[in-house]
Amino acid sequence: MSETAELARAVSTAIREATGLSAGPLVEPVRRHALHVVADTIGVSLAGGRTAEMTRLRESQLPAGGGATVWAPGAIPAPPEEAAFLNATAGSFLELDEGMRPTGHPAMHVVPAALAAAEVAHRSGAELLGAVVAGYEVAARLFTAFRLTPPTHPHGHLGGVGAAVAVALLLGEDPVAVAAIAATTPTVPVWNACYEGATARNTAMGLAAQNALRAARLHRAGFRGSPESVGALFGRVTGRVVDVDALAGAVDPARPAILRNYFKRHSACALTHGAIDAVLSLPAVPVEQITAVEVHTVANNLKLDRQAAPNDLSARFSLPYAVAAVLTARASDLSTFDYRPPVADLARLVSVGVDDELERQWPRHSPTRVVVHAGERLEASVTDPRGHHHDPLSMDEIHRKFLLLAGEPAPRLWDSLLALDRAPDVAGVLAPLREA
Incomplete structure (x- = not known):
């Protein structure tokens, strides 16, 4: 057969x-x-x-x-x-x-x-x-x-x-x-x-x-x-x-x-949600003070390691844009991830990479760690985005x-x-x- x-x-x-x-x-x-x-x-x-x-x-x-x-x-x-x-x-x-x-x-x-x-x-x-x-x-x-x-x-x-x-x-x-x-x-x-x-x-x-x-x-x-x-x-x-x-x-x-x-919970591709949750757990940072942002994640999410084209759908499929959007808005609602040029500018400061320790947890978990450099180093991690059955x-x-x-x-x-x-x-x- x-x-x-x-x-x-x-x-x-x-x-x-x-x-x-x-x-x-x-x-x-x-x-x-x-x-x-x-x-x-x-x-x-x-x-x-x-x-x-x-x-x-x-x-x-x-x-x-x-x-x-x-x-x-x-x-x-x-x-x-x-x-x-x-x-x-x-x-x-x-x-x-x-x-x-x-x-x-x-x-x-x-x-x-x-x-x-x-x-x-x-x-x-x-x-x-x-x-x-x-x-x-x-x-x-x-x-x-x-x-x-x-x-x-x-x-x-x-x-x-x-x-x-x-x-x-x-x-x-x-x-x-x-x-x-x-x-x-x-x-x-x-x-x-x-x-x-x-x-x-x-x-x-x-x-x-x-x-x-x-x-x-x-x-x-x-x-x-x-x-x-x-x-x-x-x-x-x-x-x-x-x-x-x-x-x-x-x-x-x-x-x-x-x-x-x-x-x-977020109006963006699911592959962005761990990073979004991590950013929202950090204290607010004035956008003008941000010099760099690191996103450490799993290889599956690299599909979204790209800058957004100037439209709303493309913005929802850009991990750097999603991170920049919540750093700017300090919230997540239906319009947060709509395309805006200032957010796109901030997104260019966001780098995305695979962390081997996080990768070993996929697909049982979808872990992400975000590091924001803004005069001081701010870091947050999530094992699964809120809403996953591990964190329902x-x-x-x-x-x-x-x-x-x-x-x-x-x-x-x-x-x-x-x-x-x-x-x-x-x-x-x-x-x-x-x-x-």
Whole structure:
């Protein structure tokens, strides 16, 4: 048997193992955490949906009707594939969507697709939540099993396979077959688009969520996918296999992968968050007194050792810019990491390097040490950014983030989402958006 055939069997095994998570009630810690993941994902998408690009995109030839909901005030009805595309694309704009290590963002792929499928099929909230946890499990195992080769970016493909599993479970289709179709037709973006500030890059998660729903349609129409697609593409072309056992291991219903995610507090690439937290723990320093800044980190974060191009997306993917931004603002809010020339000037004083001791802790931890030279030497270290499962956010912190992001319907929508698993029909859960 060829290597890709063996990987295909392992991926199929992972999918079958994960589907068991949707078979019955989730254990309490998993249920509660999954509700927070769904709510956080929707809140992040709502905030991203207020950007000028997303507002214009929704207004541009949006199909009328269709049974699924675009997450925006008024809860715009749309066909499920279009709704999933718009919701996941919006969720990419502000770099606040949750994720997991080694590197991936399963929820913003899985939740928009799964919720659209659940709406049109009138599934219960409990069925939706189980499908989300199962789809997340598949995506997380794939991200663990394969290491992407730069410049391949982690949006759009492996997360989309997990989304296809969730959709198949909700629509009563074979998850292995539907996932194979999604894997045969992936979106594969590159980091270069982030560096340049090419905002079309934000559609990668949208295309993956859309593709998950389309894969179910293709399966119903008799199309077939290649089970070997994942192994061929991510084991040979755009990555390599690093942990095939991650695909084959049994699923522990009390400890699924969704419990090992991280929630983001800063509107910038996750690879910057350790440095941001370290800077924010230091005493304030007048910017004009800073002569140099050192960032000691892990090799994975060197992807962001670059100066920002003069736009907001590129700024969010520059580690020197992120450090300079919080040194300047002494805070982290939605606009902190927008591009500003004075911050870009300060960023040129920031150097980034790998520390061997820190490197040994990756990917279990993502440690960073920052040293600021400003007449005196100031130093701070973090083992993991706040929000990682080793240093998790409290429910109150997740709630406050949601209220900040979701806008006017936030309080009622939060209550509705936290009661999601008790809803007999998912279609009613987004009612607070319709009333906004």
